[in-house]
Amino acid sequence: MSEIIKSKIRDIPDFPREGIVFKDITNVLKDADAFKHAIDLLAKHFEKQHIDYIAGIEARGFIFGSALAYKMGKGFIPIRKPGKLPHKTEKITYDLEYGKDSLEIHLDAVEPGKKVLIVDDLLATGGTIDAAVKLVKKIGGEVMGVAFVVELEFLNGRKRLPEDCNITKLITF
Numbered sequence: 041m042s043e044i045i046k047s048k049i050r051d052i053p054d055f056p057r058e059g060i061v062f063k064d065i066t067n068v069l070k071d072a073d074a075f076k077h078a079i080d081l082l083a084k085h086f087e088k089q090h091i092d093y094i095a096g097i098e099a100r101g102f103i104f105g106s107a108l109a110y111k112m113g114k115g116f117i118p119i120r121k122p123g124k125l126p127h128k129t130e131k132i133t134y135d136l137e138y139g140k141d142s143l144e145i146h147l148d149a150v151e152p153g154k155k156v157l158i159v160d161d162l163l164a165t166g167g168t169i170d171a172a173v174k175l176v177k178k179i180g181g182e183v184m185g186v187a188f189v190v191e192l193e194f195l196n197g198r199k200r201l202p203e204d205c206n207i208t209k210l211i212t213f
Contacts, residue, residue, distance in 0.1 A: 042081060046211045048074045049190065057138070063190055063213060065161050069103060078104065078210060082159070082187050083111045085208050091184050092154040093117050097143070097172050098124070100161035104189060108159055117149045117156070119172050130179050134171040143168070145175050152180035162190045163209060166197030173201060 048071055052062040068074045082104070095117040096105025102118060109116040122131060122142045129144040150156055156176050160169060163186075173183050185206030191197070193212050201207065 042077060042210055044074050045078050045189065049211070063162060063192065065100065065189060068189065075107075078189055079107045079111050081210055082108050082208070086112065086157060086185070086187070089157075089184055090155055091157045093150060093156045093181075095119055095145075095149075095156050095158045095172065095176060097158065097160040097168060101159050104161055104187075105159035108157075108187075117145065119143050119145050119158070119175060130175060132171045132175045132178070134167050136165070136167050141168070141171075143171050143175055145179060147179055150176060150179055150181035154181055155184045156181040157184050158186045160186075160188055162192065163188045163197045163207075164192045164195045166195075166200030169197070170200040173205065 045068055048067040050064045050067060052064050055062040068078060091114060093115045094105050094109035096102045098120045106116045122144050125144055125146055128147045130147055131142055131144045133140055133142040158172050163169060169186050176183050185208060187208040189210050191209035191212050198207055
């Protein structure tokens with residue numbers, strides 16, 4: 041969708057393990073114009089939708105999600121790794137391509153029926169975003185969509201999400 045953003049993403053071979061080519065978005069964050077462009081594009085896509093909260097997935101989803109929440113005038117909800125949130129939480133454990141992981145959200149993060157947009161930097165195999173969607177729904181939120189800067193289409197991550205899930209991405213590899 042945007043060449044300015046795509047041009048800032050670099051490949052890191054064999055990270056986090058051999059055979060994986062990691063798409064590094066840190067240069068998007070470092071470049072003020074590229075970062076602003078990414079947030080502006082996401083905000084424009086969702087400006088006409090009624091959204092109550094933006095939720096971001098630890099850690100890079102915090103960066104994009106909180107900036108988007110600020111831009112749109114919405115509250116921000118962190119979805120974190122276990123043991124990081126100080127109040128009562130709901131937890132979900134999910135499968136990764138190389139093991140298991142878990143996410144948590146505060147039980148009172150979303151009032152029943154409130155509309156939530158979930159943001160992360162990248163959609164790969166879909167395990168993390170699928171878990172985040174289930175977590176928000178489990179505490180009573182209505183997921184209005186999921187948004188990413190990058191989608192790795194060849195990993196088919198969107199197949200793990202509900203068919204009616206509004207998926208937005210800025211660029212595709």
